[in-house]
Amino acid sequence: MNSNAETTEKLKKMLQELHTRSDLKFSFYDLGKPASDTVLAEKKDSIPSSLLDFYSVMNGCDVLASFVNDSTLQLGLRIPPIENIDGFTEPDECYNFNSGEKIITLEWIEITMSTFFFILDEGETDISKAYIVSAYAGEEHESSFIAHTMGEFLEKAMEGVLTLGWACDIEETNSSVASIKKLLSEKPQKKTLFEEGDRVVRRQHDYERGAVIKAVKTPHSHVYYGDEYVLVDFDYRGTFWVRPDSIKKRPKKKDLYERALADPDSFVKDLLLISAEESASLLYRIGSVFCVFYRNEEIESIHYPEHSLRYAGIFNRVSFTRAVDTLIAIMHRWAHARQEEATVSFVKDGSEYNRRDQYLKDSDSFYYSDVIETALGCLTYLIMRRKAGKKVQSLLKDSQRSSLFELFDILKQPLQSKYSGRFSNGFENLLDSYDQFLSLESVGNNNLNLGIKREEWLDKLKLARPYSFWY
Known part of the structure; x- marks a missing residue:
């Protein structure tokens, strides 16, 4: 048996062993029987010999699985049977390969980041010169070399434990590969059962x-x-x-966020009784600006950090008027403190929302603008939730609107400290943008990132x- 066929046997055994694991849920599991000698003979002049070797052991496979306790960790391999392959053809118009290249679509999975192809370069007629690449949809002209043969491709796929997107060298995929390797090296975990109140x-x-x-x-x-x-x-x-x-x-164990949820009235009240530095540190422990920013659908210059949802989870538990008054008041305090000193010293005390947050060092400092942007995002979320699907214009009282716009005037002023200009540009368009935002009759539900x-x-x-x- 040649190396390509031996590697396919190794893959087949791996798939069979995976299928016995109680911590994997299979959406698909189908291993093809060896292709007949007749079919293999018919295809020998149209597809690479290493692919023929694969089909001599397993006529395609359709495997897709996720871990029962974590659907984000998925693995699989979905190679079509030999009968579905007609040899190298011109790519159809949905692809964006380089001119003259011919392809065989080798492996596909719906939710994956890329697809694998055998490619035969322009003008090449010797199919033994074909090689395997990985390409993102619509970016096939910038494909990445993966392997010369099917056996080499399968070895790399197994090294990546068949993780979806294993060939994509990005942090998220590399993390998934590492997580799946760890889980597969251990005994299958018991299924997590959820109970009321968890x-x-x-x-x-x-x-x-x-x-x-x-x-x-x-x-x-x-x-x-x-x-x-x-x-x-x-x-x-x-x-x-x-x-x-x-x-x-x-x-x-309850962190600061969970304690705030347990008694939101007291938490919100205390924010106005402590100093600007203390209130900024409290909310920074719950969520910082180090996260993804979402753009508002109607007004592009309105944006909100994802961690604003943490703040909103707390402020949503008090009255809308009180939440707005408190958020505007503490942002005023932070804005004034920011004019004199942009940073706040910070020491972790174990109460942080995510103690393993890679951005939160044990002892560090942060900018007032971090919590200002996150708190403003919280205010935006609260307003959007009130407006969603309803024809409501300004939800703010005249006094609240006036105070908010005074805040924006302060924020857009250049800083006078050694950090001058560090954050000023980010707030310059807030007044006009927020005026438009508050005037909207309603906002789309998509703005809530559901x-x-x-x-x-x-x-x-x-x-x-x-x-x-x-x-």
Whole structure:
């Protein structure tokens, strides 16, 4: 048996062993039987010999799985059977390969970041000179070399433990490969069971927490996501059905955020009784500006950090008027303090929202502008939630609007300290942009970053309305 066939046997054994693991949920699992000698003979002049070797052991495979406790960790390999391959052809118009290149589509997975192809360069007629590349959709002309043969390709795929996107050398994919390797090196973990009242956090979105209402097993099953779902009351965005593998339980020890949620009235009240430095440090422990910024759909210059949702989870628990008054008041204090000294000293004390946050060093400092931007994003979220789907113009009282715009005037002034100019440009357009924002009759629900809501799945899966399914 040659090396390509031996590697395919090795892959087949790996897939069979993976299929026995109780911590993997398979959406697809189909290993093809060896292709017949007749079919192999028919194709020998049109496809590379190393691909023929693969088909001599396994006529395609269709495997896609995720971990039962973490749907973000997915692995699989989906290679079409030999009957579906007609040899090297001109790419159709949906691809963007270089002129003259001919391809065989080798491997595809719906949710992956790239697709693999055998490529035969322009003018080349010897199919033994074909090689395997990885390419992003629409960027095929900038493909990356992966392997010369099918055996080499499979070895690399197995080294990446078949993680979706294993060939993409980016931090997120490398992290997934490392996580899957660790899980596969251990005994399968037991399935996480969720009970009423459990505090949970969305996987890959640690700024989003909520409380479990109930977990159910549905009479019908979805081809990808199965028949188990959890109803979660998220701290800010509302109540949604989610897959159990899209959330995880958070440690029972209460951090500052959880303590604030337990008594939001006292927390919000205390923010006005302590100094600007103390209030800035408190909220910085809950969320900093080191995160993704979302753009408002209607007004591009309005943006809000994702960590603003943490603040909103707390302020959403007091009256709208009180939340607005408090946010504007503390931002005024920070703005004035910022004029004299841009930074605040910071020492971790274990109460941080995410103690493993790579940006929070044990002892460091942060800028007042960090918490100002995050608090302003919180105010934006609160206003958007009140406006969503409703024809409401200004939700702010005249005094609140006036105070907010006074704040913007302060923020756009150049700093006078040694940090002069460090943040001034970021606030220059706030007054005009926010004036437009407050005048909008309503805002779209997409501004709340709710992801994909699949209403049609509710009836299909017999999940109780009025809650949406949150993909």
